Amino acid sequence: MVLHPDHFVRPYWDTIMIVAVLFSSVTVLLRMGFETEFGDVLRGAQYVDYAVDIYFGSDILLNFFLDFRRIDQATMQHTVILDFPNIAGTYLRGWFLVDFFSTLAFDLIFLTSTLGARQARRG
Numbered sequence: 001m002v003l004h005p006d007h008f009v010r011p012y013w014d015t016i017m018i019v020a021v022l023f024s025s026v027t028v029l030l031r032m033g034f035e036t037e038f039g040d041v042l043r044g045a046q047y048v049d050y051a052v053d054i055y056f057g058s059d060i061l062l063n064f065f066l067d068f069r070r071i072d073q074a075t076m077q078h079t080v081i082l083d084f085p086n087i088a089g090t091y092l093r094g095w096f097l098v099d100f101f102s103t104l105a106f107d108l109i110f111l112t113s114t115l116g117a118r119q120a121r122r123g
């Protein structure tokens with residue numbers, strides 16, 4: 001199943017994505033500027049941040065099924081690309097790595113590796 005660019009869900013998905021990116025940007029700046037981890041002030045934001053990470057991960061999966069328009073430079077005609085291999089290949093060669101590395105929850109990876117190192121020193 002491929003989702004057409006003019007499908008009614010696309011604007012809602014994109015709007016939620018914009019809000020999620022803005023939220024993530026603000027919370028990252030607050031954490032970096034005022035705290036090393038989520039403190040009492042931002043404890044609730046931590047769970048919303050995890051939900052945003054899940055949303056970003058869902059967006060990565062969804063991008064493999066979102067068809068897109070390609071412009072033919074010679075004729076300036078828009079062509080809607082509907083076949084999965086072409087969509088997936090274009091996404092993998094394009095924005096996939098940016099999306100993947102920006103979605104990784106580095107705070108959870110760091111926390112897990114830190115806890116593992118502490119347990120190794122104790123044990």
